[in-house]
Amino acid sequence: MDPRFSAQDVLRCDLCEIPVPPMYCDFCYVRLCKACVGEHLSDLSKEHKVESFKQRRSTQNFSKCSTHKSKPCELHCAKCDIPVCSLCISGKHKGHTFLDIIQIFNDKKEEMKNDLQELEKCLHSKYEGIASEIGVEKSGLDGQYGKLTTAVIKQGEDWHREINITVNKQKSEIDEMKTKHLAALNKQEKDIKQITSNVKQSILDLKKILDSNDVSLISVYISRNAEFRSLPPKVNVSLPSFSHKKINTEQLHQMFGSLSALSITTEKHGHTMKTPEAVSCPPVKPLLDEPKLITTIDTGYKYLYSDTCLSDEEIWTCGEDKIMKLYNLQGKLLKSIKTKSRNIPRDIAVTRRGDLVYTDPYRRTVNIMKNRQIQELIRLQGWKPDYVCSTSSGDLLVTMNSDDGEQTKVVRYSGSTEKQTIQFDSEGKPLYSSHYFKYISENRNLDICVADYGASSVVMVNEAGKLRFRYTGHPSTTKETFYPYGITTDSQSQILTADCDNDCIHILDQDGQFLRYIDSCDLQLPWGLCVDTRDNLFVAEFFSDKVKKIKYM
Template identity: 60%
Template structure:
């Protein structure tokens, strides 16, 4: 029996109809043996796509022609805006009309749907997740803030006589009532946002199903929906009540003090959506061939620099004063550390509060309304460098007292959430050294400039090592001296190379991109970027901060 007539015969070449198929043309589509490939692609009028048979694309399911039921539609008439079969193409009805391949159209459409899926996943869904996290963070802070408020009322009440106990209890009842109103408002807002997140998830699932489907009609009939999600929900603005005490004891009920009203409002544009340009900013903001020095600010001998805004900078040096200057070098504010020690590092929280570390008192401190609070206190370790994360946590590098261990600790408020110290083989990730600047990247990687190790050590959000960067090959071996580190809107990592008087720029995977070495940098030390990706570099030797445009 002819094997080609056997039900279990293997697939054979469509050209010679004899040899076993080994290749496949996705364009035609056609099964090919190795000997017939050259004959097939000899027709150079087509851009054949010949691949190994195992890597072939599945054949599309073309719709049936409404006019010629025995034919499938493989073309699209642009004049009639309808799918047509080969017989329709040569008919009088479509004479001199313009046609396009349905296969090309569905490929273009699926590319659009893929962009839609990526936009939903990277921009819309992630933003709604951030909003949920923001609301959950506010919920987590409610008890602490209201407990603090209750404590203030209680302490003030102890200074009065017993006859004002009723007034104290009344205030407490009002606090509890407001606490419940606050929580109810946030829970309702959280549920509303979660419903929107569910809608985004459903749209994501639908796009993924269509992308995996071979049915052309599903792809062509899909309507873009992501635009309806670009209008983000109003942001709920809740102001915690403030207790105002009064030490005049003449009229206890009236003069004891009062609580400000609980304020619950919404802000229509409280949340902002990243535009596609912001998400794919590497296409919009290429690196300059020659970075430009924009301005120089004289502030004094410097350790660290951090942006409060695009026009204001916090700086610290080797004394107990932390200064806020504008870009003209005018002093706007100064803070004296609580202990009188010089701060090791500074950071700014999402709410704009200043944070500084004090290794001698083993504390991380936050400045709120001109008051300094010890938010973190550790035993057996000394906190060194700090950064504020996109979620509102603090990442702190620290060394232990016996000068043998280093680690990174994540804090939510004063609670320790995560410790990063060893790699998957149990080896230390970081050397013991006092200089370990830290920054969180946009992809949530944690980047540490480990000066003693002569390396930038990058771990992911879970603390798993991603890579170490030990300097560009053009740098003299062992001379790479990382100090300050920061990241920008493109997830690029910028780190000081102090001894070589330059800045290294890496992509998020640790690939070297270029140097900034043409702005007369002298012993650069601290780094930060503003919202426009302008770079600020503090110089240890000169005490200046230089603003540099590099994108």
């Protein structure tokens, strides 16, 4: 072992390695013997402060420089935000601004002491008090929600009673009509039997007269055939019918009654603010008979891939370019962000905190922009990330393909930590086709929707990853095969997916039942989709480079 790095070795001059140097430069953080002081001060490119080694600032435990392994990091590069050693000043950090790491150290320690005092004397007791209040509130939930359940059950019983009354009334009317019908038929039957008896008697009388050759009887005979030829009127009865009315589920729910929305709020200094994760039952919004085009935004891309809402007034876009663009609804470009690798992003999403996330399959990374800086959030091995969405819980869902293109899976991440993998169904068969486009979204029920282009289907699994259904298109006048591209969901948990080849959008309910198309608004190759908090649809058109805002509910 080199004795200079031995724990038993004495301190040496950093320039000539003479033991026990008596001097020290406080600005350059180097130890100096008396002979080397002049040489060190001759470097006029830097400021120096040479003093007795004993009078230098208190020695701290510095980390070792990653570039110069033997040198302690006694400075902090403000530009790169990392600790560096004195030799880095003239190296790759030349020209950067440097901070006094001792001052940073002291400031941090003071900050930590203040934090500790606040945690011990204030915050801890406050949180314990809040936890106690939550416990009390939880204990009362059964009674409160029990009253709601009782009210709903009673309403159901009232409805059942009224329905039974209506059913029994109509059954009585049916029995009464049947009795009248039977009486009419009985009367007709009795009349016919009487006439039939008269006909038989006439036949017997005629035969008797003819056999007797009695001139007097024959001379007084009067024929009744004309009477019998006039058949009695036939009774025609028009049977009653039951005209049932189709049950309008929406009106039924409205007539039955509804629950007011559950609203979870946070309260701060007397001000109540709605939280993004507030749980509520959204009001039913019917689909418009004719969707309306509200506005069009030109993005300037050669090919436009994806869009995602930052707010109801701002939308991020990405396309065949290394630059991601933020626009307002007037079409004004607000911000442009270049990818860290200068590669074209495959897909984008916005987190609950408003941070932009994008996938870079060429570098196998998922990246996030925080504080105007792009950071690598996830790096994969053997897999390439393709499409991404942000969930209501703050997680990220990422579709990815294996390097050989033979496998596809969905992975859930909390930050950079993998939490869940969704790849196979209950029989061990792949849920998704390999390769191709697979846009992804989560609905309000926490179901995970994937537009599987390669399988010509929308694949829905629940939060646990269990298959719920596959939607493979709807019989219609569309000319081309159903190949889904972009996918999104709205406040009603309805699923909207882009059918690019047929220039339309399919709308499904939360169980995969087809509701209708959006095939108006002059759609041309719809590709990426997203909705804002007001359920306005934003459609990214692949070739036209336009984002169209459409009102459909």
